[in-house]
Amino acid sequence: MSRIAYVNGHYVRHAEAGVHIEDRGYQFADGVYEVCGVRGGKLMDETLHLERLQRSLHELRMEMPMPLPALKHILRETLRRNHVLNGMVYCQVTRGVAPRDHPFPENARPSLVVTAKRLNETRIAVAVTHGVEVVTMPDQRWARRDIKSIALLPNILAKQSAREAGAYEAWLVDEEGFVTEGSSTNA
Structure with missing residues (x-):
């Protein structure tokens, strides 16, 4: 059985699913996600996950891609089409899709992708029964500015703030007060 994904209004085979090359999620990591566990065909903590999704979108000044009841229907339909209990x-x-530029685009429509998959029940049972090993690491998610990754969300937020302040650019400053780079330029 092939997996099915929901992509911007269409249910498509997972292997054929894709988004436009200028989707801001691909270009800048300009988006948010939620993962919700499913047990017995029911979404676990659905309300909490959807509230966090809405809060995350609000913090990035993004609109919900559709009304909440429609999104709930798509989540359930994606589970049904993939036979995930x-x-x-x-x-x-x-x-959404827009020409590559750091400030928020005008008139871009949010993109929505939903996928579902089964999890290995035996592996989960063993982990719950016996526990798992973990290590602690420093949180470096936004501190690794030396890596030119596509995760430019901090940069686009800085660029948008600069535009809203009437400036062309924002220079990013480290904890010692040194300029590290511009939001979309070299400093």
């Missing part, structure tokens, strides 16, 4: 559903919303 125990597993997870993944929902990603991006700012």
Whole structure:
């Protein structure tokens, strides 16, 4: 059985699913996601996950891609089409397709991708029964500015703030007061 994904209004085979090359999620990591566990065909903590999704979108000044009842229907339909009773559903919303430029685009429509998959029940049972090993690491998610990754969300937020302040650019400053780079330029 092939997996099915929901992509911007269409249910498509997972292997054929894709978004436009200028989707801001692909270009800048300009989007948010939620993962919700599924047990017995029911979404676990659905309300909490959807509230966090809405809060995350609000913090990035993005609109919901559709009304909440419609999104709930798509989550359930994606589970149904994939025959997932125990597993997870993944929902990603991006700012949408626009020419590559750091400030928020005008008139872009949010993109929505939803996938679902089964999880290995035996592996989960063993982990719950016996526990798992973990290590602690420093949180470096936004501190690794030396890596030119596509995760430019901090940069686009800085660029948008600069535009709203009437400036062309924002220079980013480290904890010692040194300029590290511009939001979309070299400093």
